[in-house]
Amino acid sequence: EFLKASLENYVKKLEVSIKILRMEQRSGLIRARLRGAAASTGQVITFLDAHCECTLGWLEPLLARIKEDRKAVVCPIIDVISDDTFEYMAGSDMTYGGFNWKLNFRWYPVPQREMDRRKGDRTLPVRTPTMAGGLFSIDRSYFEEIGTYDAGMDIWGGENLEMSFRIWQCGGSLEIVTCSHVGHVFRKATPYTFPGGTGHVINKNNRRLAEVWMDEFKDFFYIISPGVEEVDYGDVSIRNALQGIWRQLQDFPWMLMFNGLLSPIPGGIFSPLFLLQIRNVETNQCLDNMGRKENEKVGFFNCHGMGGNQVFSYTAEKEIRTDDLCLDVSRLNGPVLMLKCHHLRGNQLWEYDAE
Incomplete structure (x- = not known):
């Protein structure tokens, strides 16, 4: 009108x-x-x-x-x-x-x-x-x-x-x-x-x-x-x-x-060392963000090999990321949550051993 x-x-x-x-x-x-x-x-x-x-x-x-x-x-x-x-x-x-x-x-x-x-x-x-x-x-x-x-x-x-x-x-x-x-x-x-x-x-x-x-x-x-x-x-x-x-x-x-978005600059938001599919070899299930949002638990789903929600990045700061969220665990037995990345390591530090 x-x-x-x-x-x-x-x-x-x-x-x-x-x-x-x-x-x-x-x-x-x-x-x-x-x-x-x-x-x-x-x-x-x-x-x-x-x-x-x-x-x-x-x-x-x-x-x-x-x-x-x-x-x-x-x-x-x-x-x-x-x-x-x-x-x-x-x-x-x-x-x-x-x-x-x-x-x-x-x-x-x-x-x-x-x-x-x-x-x-x-x-x-x-x-x-x-x-x-x-x-x-x-x-x-x-x-x-x-x-x-x-x-x-x-x-x-x-x-x-x-x-x-x-x-x-x-x-x-x-x-x-x-x-x-x-x-x-x-x-x-x-x-x-x-x-x-x-x-x-x-x-x-x-x-x-x-x-x-x-x-x-x-x-x-x-x-x-x-x-x-x-x-x-x-x-x-x-x-x-x-x-x-x-x-x-x-x-x-x-x-x-x-613009400081790439390694080796600390805190770069685009600094993946690896793009990962994280798989349980016993069950052939993969870590999957399930399309969930901040403060929700990361999930598991049958590995499909198509990337998408099953692709995570491992950064120079030893974070495992999905988009701009980091996997975070505050207790020994979980749960593993997807939280905002804080770059302070702590609950968001994940050691990777190639062996």
């Missing part, structure tokens, strides 16, 4: 000139943003999700940082707007973006090395390995130089990590500007369907991302995501050519190392 003529009448009342572009058919977030970017004329392009509310003075800090460095791609702190009550809750400047090997975006605490780099000044931008993707500003010429969005991706999902990896590998930086705040309605569920199913669309997008930008590390994704390799991801020759142009600068392992 607030679209079409109602929306047109509303924007006419605003003090700034607003142009509404409509897609001729359902095309998804990625292609809609490409259409908007192509029609824009400003030096800086700012992308926002529809379900956002901007605060006073939100834009100036983003533009100021891009003026300092045109290859800085900048995000505001994302404040939370309740989808039940519209209550507004301030976001934290002590978290930044990461990801797991299933290629899900994750929030993690800002590490000590980044606090040290900023010398304790919390007004300075936070370097972030990845962005949530809904809200950011970018110099339009740099956006075009690094290949805009991947138009071969459908709807949304994976495009934020693809762009994050690409920015770091194409001479740029990705930052959270702590003096900028924008509210975002975080929905409990997506109120629409994906053509072909959500899983198919996201798996296709993630395959395009992995095949072009992740080098040999794509194997982690495939091991942990059984069946994904069967998904057709289309033609990526144009994206591979783009990657080849920028290859002389940085690759994916460099991006991980620069």
